[in-house]
Amino acid sequence: MCTSDKYRRNSYGIYFTSMVMNEGNSSVYDRGNETVVNQFEQPTWQVFLWALAYSVIVIVAVIGNVTVIWIILAHRRMRTVTNYFIVNLAFSELSMATFNTVFGFIFAIHNDWYFGTGYCRFQNFFPIAAVFVSIYSMSAIAVDRYIAIIHPLKPRLSSTSTKVVIAFIWMVACGLAFPQYFYSSVEHFQTRTVCLVDWPEGVGGRHQLIYQLIVIILSYLLPVSVMFCTYGIIGTTLWGNPIPGDPATRINYQHQIKAKRKVVRMMTIAVITFAISWLPYHLYFILGSFRSNIYTEKYIQQVYLAIFWLAMSSAMYNPVIYYCLNQRFRSGFKWAFRWCPCIKATGEDELEITTTKAFRMTRSYRSNTVPHASVRQNADNGDEVKSNCV
Numbered sequence: 001m002c003t004s005d006k007y008r009r010n011s012y013g014i015y016f017t018s019m020v021m022n023e024g025n026s027s028v029y030d031r032g033n034e035t036v037v038n039q040f041e042q043p044t045w046q047v048f049l050w051a052l053a054y055s056v057i058v059i060v061a062v063i064g065n066v067t068v069i070w071i072i073l074a075h076r077r078m079r080t081v082t083n084y085f086i087v088n089l090a091f092s093e094l095s096m097a098t099f100n101t102v103f104g105f106i107f108a109i110h111n112d113w114y115f116g117t118g119y120c121r122f123q124n125f126f127p128i129a130a131v132f133v134s135i136y137s138m139s140a141i142a143v144d145r146y147i148a149i150i151h152p153l154k155p156r157l158s159s160t161s162t163k164v165v166i167a168f169i170w171m172v173a174c175g176l177a178f179p180q181y182f183y184s185s186v187e188h189f190q191t192r193t194v195c196l197v198d199w200p201e202g203v204g205g206r207h208q209l210i211y212q213l214i215v216i217i218l219s220y221l222l223p224v225s226v227m228f229c230t231y232g233i234i235g236t237t238l239w240g241n242p243i244p245g246d247p248a249t250r251i252n253y254q255h256q257i258k259a260k261r262k263v264v265r266m267m268t269i270a271v272i273t274f275a276i277s278w279l280p281y282h283l284y285f286i287l288g289s290f291r292s293n294i295y296t297e298k299y300i301q302q303v304y305l306a307i308f309w310l311a312m313s314s315a316m317y318n319p320v321i322y323y324c325l326n327q328r329f330r331s332g333f334k335w336a337f338r339w340c341p342c343i344k345a346t347g348e349d350e351l352e353i354t355t356t357k358a359f360r361m362t363r364s365y366r367s368n369t370v371p372h373a374s375v376r377q378n379a380d381n382g383d384e385v386k387s388n389c390v
Contacts (some may be wrong), residue, residue: 042301047109050305054105057309057316061097064319065090071332075353078328081144082263084162086322088169089137092130093315100127101312108305112192117185120195125174125181132173132219134314138274139223140165141267142230149234149260176218179211209289216282220275227271234264266325270318277314280307328352 042050068090072078103123107113113120147154157165185198199208238261284307288294297303322329331345331352338345 061316065094092133095130113195129177281311
């Protein structure tokens with residue numbers, strides 16, 4: 001039989017209880033005539049298995065995203081509008097892996113905070129902002145692809161404008177995460193110390209519920225809906241329309257369409273992966289808002305660790321997707337790890353990320369078409385720039 005002295009919730013969704021129990025089989029402390037138990041203490045073998053699972057996320061995400069950033073920033077050919085957003089996405093996922101995943105796991109494994117008040121505030125702020133940046137960066141890529149493919153004659157973002165958009169994304173993300181920082185605190189219980197978000201009206205109060213609703217809408221439902229709609233329209237355009245033009249120009253046009261399809265396919269898979277990874281996490285919060293007693297269930301800690309692992313694993317998938325579906329990134333990865341005995345990098349891989357490929361194509365539409373235009377295309381990402389030279 002047990003009773004709860006206090007319920008609080010931290011940014012990872014677990015309600016912490018200072019349990020007063022008459023019996024237990026884990027960390028037990030005497031307190032007068034009562035026995036105080038840390039109900040979240042786990043056996044060593046279980047901790048080891050979870051640590052192994054979370055280590056996979058950290059290792060793959062850190063190595064993969066650092067390599068993606070290097071491939072883009074170290075090679076001028078890779079510095080396109082889309083790839084600048086991919087750099088921002090990779091940095092946010094790198095931040096999630098190094099801060100959110102590592103420290104979140106250490107905290108969640110026993111629900112004991114070892115890092116002090118200052119880092120508690122940082123942990124509830126920066127990694128959460130990085131999650132927002134991740135989804136908004138993917139949204140920016142979707143909008144950029146939409147403009148490039150559906151409205152190719154409209155002006156594209158310049159390098160400066162892209163950096164301004166990225167700065168704005170970080171400002172919005174930090175604004176959304178600021179309440180987590182403002183209300184963060186450390187509390188000391190009989191068996192452990194916890195880092196939590198102490199809302200003014202407590203668990204289930206108006207402030208917490210409004211904030212949680214805003215976060216779910218702005219960081220998941222709205223951007224995911226926008227991306228699915230955007231890529232749906234793009235897919236209909238690229239795969240549903242017949243290829244125009246006479247046979248003389250059709251080959252170049254087919255090459256252009258094929259390049260755009262590759263990028264759209266790659267980013268669509270990235271969005272679907274993100275949506276699936278984070279769906280159980282948000283459903284967990286929604287269910288807990290209406291049935292807070294689920295946080296006192298016997299196996300809730302194991303359920304949460306599984307849901308948290310799935311959400312954090314989104315940080316490691318994108319580099320793998322880039323490698324599998326984009327020739328340029330595949331060549332970049334090979335060239336970055338050419339020192340490994342099992343990696344065979346060739347001169348063609350180096351040229352793929354350092355030499356600009358361009359070709360000239362004149363579009364001739366017979367009816368209901370846009371005007372003629374000479375187009376120079378960055379073949380792998382489908383970017384078009386009006387030009388009179390090759």
